[in-house]
Amino acid sequence: MGKTSMSVFVTMQRKRWALMILLVLSVSTVGVILVRSSFESCTVGGKISGHQFAEEKFRSIPERPNPLGFMKSKLVLLVSHELSLSGGPLLLMELAFLLRGVGAQVVWITNQKPPEEDEVIYSLEHKMLDRGVQVISAKGQKAIDTALKADLIVLNTAVAGKWLDAVLKEDVRKVLPKILWWIHEMRGHYFKPDLVKHLPFVAGAMIDSHATAEYWKDRTQARLGIKMPKTYVVHLGNSKELMEVAEDGVAKxxxxxxxxxxxxxxEEFTLHERVYLVCYYFSGVSRGKGQDLFLRAFHESLEIIKEKKLEVPRMLAVVVGSDMSRQTKFETELRNFVQEKKLQSYVHFVNKTLTVAPYIAAIDVLVQNSQARGECFGRITIEAMAFKLPVLGTAAGGTMEIVVNGTTGLLHSAGKEGVIPLAKNIVKLAMQVELRLTMGKNGYERVKEMFLEHHMSHRIASVLKEVLQHAKALR
Structure with a gap:
């Protein structure tokens, strides 16, 4: 009886700690905004004190001078095409908080908003307001006056270009010399004159990977006959919040x-008796993200194991980003495939969420299966590497600038021809625990060397300095 009571107590304590950690730790810098409601399986109760352990741990480390310190008192206008849980708006919010952290005056505009009240927009706007970011209407005299007064304007994504003519009208040419255009898109349908006709005349374009920068240089010339402005490639970095979780063994x-x-x-299964793979995306499942081909590869990997009678730990796939409430054709296809191949006991679908830390902590391998030209950068890749996970990624886009093939992960071709190679890579990592661990460790070291928040801050700071100088010279 005493043993049963102790078991129940231990289980309750474990759940309590899990809930507490979920409240304060999130992979995305802004992930904590909705952490109380995003992790579907948790009901949160009680309060916690914060990162006391982390503060103790880092108290003795001297603070680095903030590379963005020169932005103190500068007026910066951030223009986003939308405000949602997708990568672009969240990255711009992260920049807003970095700038606020050094004392910049930051104003936010969302160009496209739904007519009805939206809970996500409401939550994100109030998070910004709490951090001292002003949120104003995209239209009207205040927006025009702010744009004319600003020291710097950041347009986020190609779609934000619609705001220029629609709002500024005859004042557009006055602000072009102080615009930094932050581009994250890798799809051809963004190359339209109404979106990017002013692109050649802005102070600069900031793009997340060399692959995307080359793509934009070629396509703007070939399709529109225009040249890109001075273009800066700025790889992203993991937030301090992420690294605190990734480096805390107990939390993980x-x-x-x-x-x-x-x-x-x-609970009786140990860490290495099952191998978890995840195909994860913030904004949901879609054909371009390759969840369908991932599931085909996963099925093929099980067939290889069966055919060759390999001794492999039981493998499970977790597809994060699902949304059955929308009942999309693609979502239905994925679930039908799982039923058709009798994979129900092998595949878990998890709704899209910002609280990615728990899922990254729970898996053994990340699958980054974006198709066609791949991801512009793919921040989930460096987030997984921070957790010492090997990455199985498509040999396309920004993934090739992050993953070192054979060292921090394994790359496969995009498209149907990549299904069998991905399946073989899945089996390889499932069988070779030491290889998984070595690749994970190598990935973590690469993150520490190149993909931390202070690396990103330094890269962005050098861009902002040049853009401010450009704007000043043309006044």
Whole structure:
């Protein structure tokens, strides 16, 4: 009886710690905004004190001079085409908070908003307001006056170009010399004159990868007959919040056990008795993200194991980014495939969420299966590498600038021809625990060398300095 009571107590304590960690830790810098409501399996109660352990841990480390310090008192206008949980708006919010952290005056404009009240927009706007970011209407005299007064304007994504003519009208030419255009898109349908006709005349374009920068240089010339402005490639970096979780073994273990339990797995399985793979995207499932081909590759990997009678730990796939509430044709296709191949006991679908830390902590391998030209950068890749996970990625786009093939992960071709190579890579990492661990460790070292918040801040700071000088010279 005493043993049973102790078991129940331990289980309750584990769940309590999991919930507490979820409240304060999130992979995205802004992920904590909605952490109380985003992690579907949790009901949060109680309060916690914050990062006391982390503060103790880092108290003795001297603060680095902030590379963005020169932005103090500068007026910066940030223009986003939308405000949502997708990568572009969240990155711009992160920049807003970095600038506020050094004392810049930051004003936010969202160009496209739904007519009805939106809970996500409401939450994100109030998070910005709480951090001292002013949020104003995209239209009207205040928007025009702010644009004319601003020291710097950042247009976020190609679609934000619609705002220039629609709002500024005859004042557009006055602000072009102080615009930095931050581009994240890798799709051909963004190359339209009404979106990017002013692009050659802005102070500069900031793009997340060399692959995307080359693509934009070629396509603007070939399709529109225009030249790109001075273009800066700025690789992204992991937030301090992410790194605190990734480097805290206790937190990772608690989250790992909690997620596995929430997915219906029994506690008696040890860390290496099952191998979890995840195909994860913030904004949901779509054909361009390759979840369908991932599931085909996963099925092929199980067939290879069966055919060759390999001794491999039981493998499970977790597809994060699902949204059955929308009932899309593609979502239905994915689930029908799982039923057709009798994979129900092998595949877990998890709704899209910002609280990605628990899922990254719970898995063994990340699959980054974006198709066609791949991801512009793919921040989830460096987030997984921070957790010492190997990455199985498509040999396309920004992934090739992050993953070192054979060292931090394994690359496969995009498209149907990549299905069998991905399947073989899945089997390889499932069988070779030491290889997984070595690649994960190598990935972590690469993150520490290149993809931290202070690396990104330094890269952005050098761009902003040049753009401000350009604007000043043309006044």
């Amino acid at each position: 273990r608690v989250l790992r056990e909690h997620v596995r339990e929430s997915l219906g797995e029994q």
